[in-house]
Amino acid sequence: MKTSEKIVHASLKLFNTKGERRITTNHIAAHLGISPGNLYYHFKNKEDIIRSIFSLYEAHLHAGFQPYAHKHVSVELLIGYFDTMFNILWRFRFMYTNLTYILSSDEALLQRYLQVQQLALDRSSNILGQLKRDGLLDVDDDKIMLLADTMRMVACFWIGYKQTHSSSIAITKTCLYEGILRVIMIFKAHATPISIATFNRLEEHYQTLHSLQAAKHSS
Numbered sequence: 001m002k003t004s005e006k007i008v009h010a011s012l013k014l015f016n017t018k019g020e021r022r023i024t025t026n027h028i029a030a031h032l033g034i035s036p037g038n039l040y041y042h043f044k045n046k047e048d049i050i051r052s053i054f055s056l057y058e059a060h061l062h063a064g065f066q067p068y069a070h071k072h073v074s075v076e077l078l079i080g081y082f083d084t085m086f087n088i089l090w091r092f093r094f095m096y097t098n099l100t101y102i103l104s105s106d107e108a109l110l111q112r113y114l115q116v117q118q119l120a121l122d123r124s125s126n127i128l129g130q131l132k133r134d135g136l137l138d139v140d141d142d143k144i145m146l147l148a149d150t151m152r153m154v155a156c157f158w159i160g161y162k163q164t165h166s167s168s169i170a171i172t173k174t175c176l177y178e179g180i181l182r183v184i185m186i187f188k189a190h191a192t193p194i195s196i197a198t199f200n201r202l203e204e205h206y207q208t209l210h211s212l213q214a215a216k217h218s219s
Contacts, residue, residue, distance in 0.1 A: 004042040006032060008056060011049045015094035020050070020102070047106055054109060057092045058116055064088055065123060073130035075187075075198040079206075081127060082183050085120070085155050086176045093171055096159040117152065124148040136195040137187070147190070151183055158182075172217050177210035 001009075010032050014023045025046050029039045043049045064084040089096055103110040125148040131137040132144065139147055158179040159171055184206065188199045 003034070003038070004052075007039060007042055007049065008052045011046075012053050012056070012092070012094070015053075016092075020094045020098055025049075047109075050102065051106070051109055053092070054095075054112060057088070057095070058112075060088050060091065061085075061116060061120065065120075073127055073134065075131070075136055075195050075202065078127055078131060078187070079180070079184065079202050081124070082151065082155065083180060086158075086180055089155060089159065089179075090173060090176050093159055096156065097163060097171065099156065099160065117156070121145070121148055121152055124151060131195075135192055137190045138192050139190045147186075150186065154179060154183055154186075172213070174210060174213045174217055177206055177213055180206050181210060 007028060011023070011028050014028060014031060023046075025039055025043075026036055028046075028049070029036045032039075043052070064087075065081070095102060103113055125145050128137060128139070128144045128148050129141075132139055132141070159175065162171065162175045162178070181203065184199060184203045188196070188203070191199045
C-alpha cells in the first residue's frame, strides 16, 4: 500500500474512533510513525485528506450499488440496498457525526456530496417506482420521490440524531440496526397484502441482528 493510501486509511480510522475535530495532521503522522513533513509531501492539510477519504466514500457507494443495478426489484433488494447504505455510513461515520461542519468548511466538497446524494436519491426512487408497479408498495406516484428522500434523510442524519437524543454519544453498530429497523417501519406503512409478510420477515431478521449486536456491545 502506498504511503498516501496508508495516510487516508489511518486518518479514516482515527476520525471514526476519536472524532475528526480532535485529530490533527500531527496525530495522523504519529499514528503512522512518519514525520509531519512526509505527510505534507502527500497532503497539504487535513482538508485535503478528507477530500481523499470522500473519494473512497464515493467508490464504496458506487460498488455497493452495483449488485442491485440489474436485478429484478424486490422488497429484499430494497432493504438490502439500504443495508448497504447503512454499512457505508458506519465505515465513514465520522462524516455523518459532523456533516454540517465538514461540508460548510469546503464548498467543493459540498458540491461533490450533493451530486453523490442526488444520484443515491435517483437510484432509490427508481427502485421504489418499480416496487409500486409490481404491486409491492402502495404509494402515490407523486410521493415516490418524497418517500425516497425521507429514507435518505434517515440514513444521512441517523447518527447525529442518536448522538443528540440519547444518554450516550457513542455510536455502535447497534445504532445502525435501529436505523434500518426505522426504515423498514416506514416502508411497512406502504406495504400491500402481497408484500407485508416479506416486510415482517425482514423486520424480524434485523431485530434479531440488533439484539445480538446489543448483547455483544454490553458484554
